Amino acid sequence: MEEYKRKFIDFLLNTGSLKVFENSSDDRTLKSKRISPWFVNIGDFNEGESSNALAGFYADAIINSGVKGNVLYGIPEKGVGLAAPVAMAMASKGHNIGWCFSRKDEKTHGEATGLGHEDRIKKLIVGKVLKPNDAIVQLDDVFTAGDAKYEANAFMKSLGRANLPLLAIAVDRQEVGIDATGKSAIEEYEHKTGTKVVSVVNAIEVYNFLKEMGLDRLRDVQVHRLSLSKRKSELEKSVAGLSDLSKRAELEKSVSDLNYEIKRLVDLESVFSPRSAERMANYIRVYGTKEARAAIGRGLEQKIIGRDRSVIPACDVETLEQFEELVRQTADVDGIGGYKIGFELGYLGLAKVVETARKHTQKSIIFDHQKAGTDIPDTGRNYARLMKRVGVDTVIFFPQAGPETERAWIYHALDNGLKVIVGGRMTHPAYSVSEGGFITDEGALEMYRIAARAGVNNFVVPGNKPEVIKQVKELVESEGVSPVFYAPGFIAQGGKIEAAAKAAGDRFHGIVGRGIYQAKDMHAAAIEHSSQL
Structure with missing residues (x-):
């Protein structure tokens, strides 16, 4: 990593502009x-010293x-404040170039009076008047959806200024767009506009910096914070015994300054904690570009299951007593890998x-919400928190609500330490379009x-459709994932465990209700x- 990138990340940390959260409540x-x-x-860079440093980066x-x-x-709004400082920083490095930004409203007085069509640009631009052949470098802070860009x-092309070779931003989050293509918003922008995007740093560079420096920095920050806390305690004791109002005010200000610095150090402890790095890694695995x-x-x-092959009872019974008897009779069978819980038992209370x-086994408890992942993306966080709280080990998603819901629910499950199984095809007739159903193949x-790209390696497939199992296997393996398959669809739905296991390969778990x-x-x-496995 180039030295200026390291300095920039350090700069972001020291100014409190970069946050990496240890707790999801701060997200x-x-x-x-x-x-x-x-x-x-x-x-956050809104005074001279930090703005000057930012411009240099x-x-x-x-x-x-x-x-x-x-x-x-400078692209409105954040880019406006960057234009002049960055131009001055460029000049200090031997590159003297102009700067400008656009007005909200056309100027109608002074040099903007009585202008022809080509000179109309003077009404709209503050700073250097752009000529038709100028090579214009655009500036903004970050790139999310890219609307402002x-x-x-x-706007530039409407003025006849189409030479736009570069857009410079501070941080590239390296995220895919919200659709299913897997392309990043920046890739789409570069493709559609022909403008190259460059960032001071990107997500992986931030992550690698934190991984490399995290533990050493964490220890240093903790030592410094404890020292300041001790100093603060001493000052507070001194303040309590003072009658001199002037001296008291001076010490109280010192205490206030120490409180501010201690708060900054607490934030840095969060940034450098191993848990924060783990959370950032999970986020990038789910939302990151292919390169990230x-x-x-x-x-x-x-x-999820200790064995490569097993049978998982689908516990679609009506009472807790029936469930307990099922577990009691089967828990000691080596070939039983875990238990799948559905909505019938779920409504009785998952914690119970x-x-x-747990009275009878420590084998995996897999919750099938039937079908989880069919709501808006935001609900994934609360769902994952609840599953973790009640003691579920693994969750099954059928993310029919779209790619953003799928990514969100997977991310929040991983963030809460849950294991994830994702399905897309089901066992019953007329599910996919080729079968006469709604969902396209x-x-x-x-x-x-999408699940495989997010690092998921456990998948639900229809056990009574071996040809679908084979198709899914080829697809996820092409994404570099070695899959583990879980298949319902036997007995009443006509599937044969032997046939499904053959199509699935070495790692297969039959779900039998x-x-x-x-x-x-x-x-x-x-x-x-x-025994049929």
């Missing part, structure tokens, strides 16, 4: 409506981009269900693809079904 909602554990606020990024420009244009691009995901790595593969199961496959819980001898039925 920020972005313009894209995503709930993020990390956040950068360039608007922008200048370094522009110079290092290799793109030649002769005018800087597209507006600025269109590759740089962060997939993380540890989630292993988990507590009941490609749309269903996209649910698996009525074939076990309606059997006269559930223990014997569990042994019989698991």
Whole structure:
């Protein structure tokens, strides 16, 4: 990483502009409506010293981009305050170029009086008057959806100024867009406008800096905070015994200054904590571009069941007593890998269900909301918190509400330490369009693809449709994932465990409901079904 990038990240940390949160209650909602554990606020640079430093970092990024420009244009609103300082920083580094920004309203007096069409630009621009062939470098703070950037691009072209080779921003969050394509908003912008985007730093550079420096910095910050806290305590004792009002006011100001610095150090402790880095990594795995995901790595593969193959009873019974008897009779069967809980038991109280199961087994409790992931993205956070609180180990999602819901629900589940299984195709007839249903075949496959790109390696597939299992297997393996499959659709729905297991490969878990819980001898039925694996 270039030295100016390291200095910029340090600068963001020291000014409190970069936040990485240890606790989800502190997370920020972005313009894209995503709930993020990390956040950068360039608007915090609102005085001379920090603005001057920020301008220098922008200048370094522009110079290092290799793109030649002769005018800087500050995109409203945040970019306006950058134009002149960055131009001065460029000049100090041997690159003397002009700067400008646009007015909210046309100027109608002075030099803007009685102008022709070509000179109309003087009514709209403050700073250097743009010539038709000027190479214009645009400036803004961050790139989310890019609305302001597209507006600025269109505005410049409406003035006949189409030479827009570069857009410089402070931080590239390296996130995909909200659709299913997997392309980033910046990639789309570059493709549509022909303008290259350069950032001072990107998400991976921030993450790598925190991983590399985190523990050492954390120790230093903690030592410094404890020292300041001790000093503050001593001053407070001194204040309590003072009758001199002038001296008292002076010490109280010192205490106030120490409180501010201690608060800043507490924020830095959060930034440098291993948990914050873990949360940022999970966020990038789910929302990051292909390059960002590759740089962060997939993380540890989630292993839900201790065995490579097992049978999972679908506990679609009506009472807690029936559930407890099912678990009691089957928990000691080696081939039973865990228990899938559906809405029937869920409505009786998930915490009680988990507590009941734990009397007899520590095998995985998998909750199937039937079907989770069909609501708006925001609800994923509360859902994941609830599942964690009641003791569920694993959740199943069928994210039919779209790619943003899928990403959000996966992220919040991972953030809460839950294991995730994602499905897209179901066992019953007339589900997908090719079968006469509503969900397009490609749309269903996209649910698996997005999950695989987010690092998910556990998938639900229809056990009575071996050809679908094979198709899903090929798709997720093409994304670099070694899949583990969970399949319902046997007995009453006609599927054969042997056929599904053959299509799924080495790691396969059959989900069996009525074939076990309606059997006269559930223990014997569990042994019989698991023997078919």
